[in-house]
Amino acid sequence: MTTATFEDLHDLMSTMAGDEKHREAATSTLDALWVLYDRVLRVTPEMAEDRDRFFLSKGHGPMAYYAVLAARGFIDPAELRRFGAFRSPLGMHPDRALVPGVEISSGSLGHGLPLAVGTALGLRARGIPSDVWVLIGDGELDEGSNHEAIAYAGRVGLERLHVIVVDNHSASHGWPGGMEKRFEVEGWSAVRANGRDHDELEAAFRAPHPGAPRLVVADTGVR
Amino acid sequence: MAGIMRERFVDVSTQLLDTHDRLAVLTADLTSALFDGARERHPDRVLNFGIREQLLISAAGGLALAGMRPIAHSFAPFLIERPFEQIKLDLNHQAVGAVLVSAGASYDISSSGRTHQSPGDVALLSTLPDWTIDVPGHADEAEAQLREAADGDGLVYLRLSNQSNAHAHGIADGRLHRGFRTLRQGTAAVVIAVGPLADAVLAATEGLDVTVLYAATVRPFDAVALRAAVADQREPAVVLVEPYLAGTSVPEVADALGDLSHRVLGLGVGRDELRNYGSPRQHAIAHGLDSAGLRRAVVGFLGQK
Known part of the structure; x- marks a missing residue:
């Protein structure tokens, strides 16, 4: 099913029933996830050691993630029907030990970016030229652990590290001046893009940012 | 004898970095200066995060996900108690290994008061599965345990102390x-x-x-x-x-x-x-x-x- 299109994702997502309470969170990430897996990431189900890494830090609402993984051949689409069942590998928060293609187990907020800093450092130490991508939510950015990672990654110029913040404008106290300002002051390259426009997202993802880690704010327009 | 286990840890880790190309030593400022020589030889594997203990543990998990063997070090309250959720989720839950090496023990730094005392660290880690918890009573034991931990791929806590027995009973x-x-x-x-x-x-x-x-x-x-x-x-x-x-x-x-x-x-x-x-x-x-x-x-x- 690796020839799947973006339109196929809606059918895949609709097979996941249950009382998932983060449906909006799931659909807000769908476009960014698809552009990444369809156009940007160097990763296949074989999970080669020099693959790019994608960490879904915002583990809430993983339906879009599961749908994309199914569309790209990492998991059997038939498995989606058992989403949330006791013996299903597909839970409300992804588990890397259960789901092929899932790089980190997430759910508790504020862990993906600090983990990604370590992975980017580890890959660099091993001489493996892979990019590391993390998707977090704008509300998740509140977690202090993210700010330890943002400061460190910027100062040491981890240029293979990329953060996508899906901005649903849901952070309780907001980000005065925009999230970009918070990252830029620490030395990141930062840009805001229309989170529903695939070409704009791809351009933002592919733009060069020598010597600095990269932030792309994917603004969904949801308020 | 004060600090002798920690000094041995620095010496042995520095040696191991020269022979284990997947080994990395991570600090959060404390003890970092003692690794300056090692950092010059291995700038990508001797990493100081500043006073950021949550990042210290998470980065150890991330390094392990990339195939490295991380050794993370700080004083016990800052290594175990402060970032305990990171230990639970970014090490155990990710199913990766790491070596955590603490100093200070329960009250080695007694003059600094409660903030620098960590009598609960072993009890906390005991709530998690799969940890080897080493409590050396002598620097020779600490060295042997560290060498074994560096060679392995599991979860190891090495609890160093300034208190020591006269002989290495272990x-x-x-x-x-x-x-x-x-x-x-x-x-x-x-x-x-x-x-x-x-x-x-x-x-x-x-x-x-x-x-x-x-x-x-x-x-x-x-x-x-x-x-x-x-x-x-x-x-x-x-x-x-x-x-x-x-x-x-x-x-x-x-x-x-x-x-x-x-x-x-x-x-x-x-x-x-x-x-x-x-x-x-x-x-x-x-x-x-x-x-x-x-x-x-x-x-x-x-x-x-």
Whole structure:
């Protein structure tokens, strides 16, 4: 099913029933996830050691993630029907030990970016030229652990590290001046893009940012 | 002897970095300067994160996900208690390994007060599966445990202390003895001495008819050795002497002797906050962990039937 299109994702997502309470969170990430897996990431189900890494830090609402993984051949689409069942590998928060293609187990907020800093450092130490991508939510950015990672990654110029913040404008106290300002002051390259426009997202993802880690704010327009 | 285990840790880690190309040493400022030479030779594998302990642990998890063997170091309260969720989720839950090496123990830094004391670290880690918890009583044991941990791929906590025994009870024939070692044999009770408290326990039990076992590793807990020692006793009675929160390993004794009626006494650092400064020796006395205090407790326990 690796020839799947973006339109196929809606059918895949609709097979996941249950009382998932983060449906909006799931659909807000769908476009960014698809552009990444369809156009940007160097990763296949074989999970080669020099693959790019994608960490879904915002583990809430993983339906879009599961749908994309199914569309790209990492998991059997038939498995989606058992989403949330006791013996299903597909839970409300992804588990890397259960789901092929899932790089980190997430759910508790504020862990993906600090983990990604370590992975980017580890890959660099091993001489493996892979990019590391993390998707977090704008509300998740509140977690202090993210700010330890943002400061460190910027100062040491981890240029293979990329953060996508899906901005649903849901952070309780907001980000005065925009999230970009918070990252830029620490030395990141930062840009805001229309989170529903695939070409704009791809351009933002592919733009060069020598010597600095990269932030792309994917603004969904949801308020 | 102050700080000798930590100095050995720096020396041995520095050596290991030269021979293990997947090894990385991570710090959060504390002890970082002692790795300056190693950092010059291995700038990508000697990493100082600044005073960011959550990142210290998460980055260790991320490095392990990338195939590295991370050794993360700080004082015990900042390495274990402060970033405990990162330990639970970014190490255990990610199913990756790491070596955490602490300094300071329960009250080595007694003059700094409660903020720098960590009697609860082993109890906290004991809530998680799959950890090897090493509590060396001598720098030679710490070195052997560190070398073994660096070669492995599991989860290891190495709890260094400024307190030390005169001899490395855990080293036999030049090699690290992993299980409990018998230091003394008797028939009235089994006393388990953990790490740096072994010499105090030997002094406290001088002339008493008890078996003394020595443990430099408390997880996994050597239930086989304990059962064998208890089998030689007139009654199953066990005294645990641990240099951290009293009773931390009592559940392990209960599991090991679950099919036997038995008595157990857990000695260690009390739960109450003392709000005292002073020396580690004064704190040991306050917690009843000096040889006189231990003897009173053991004799009292033996007298209860």
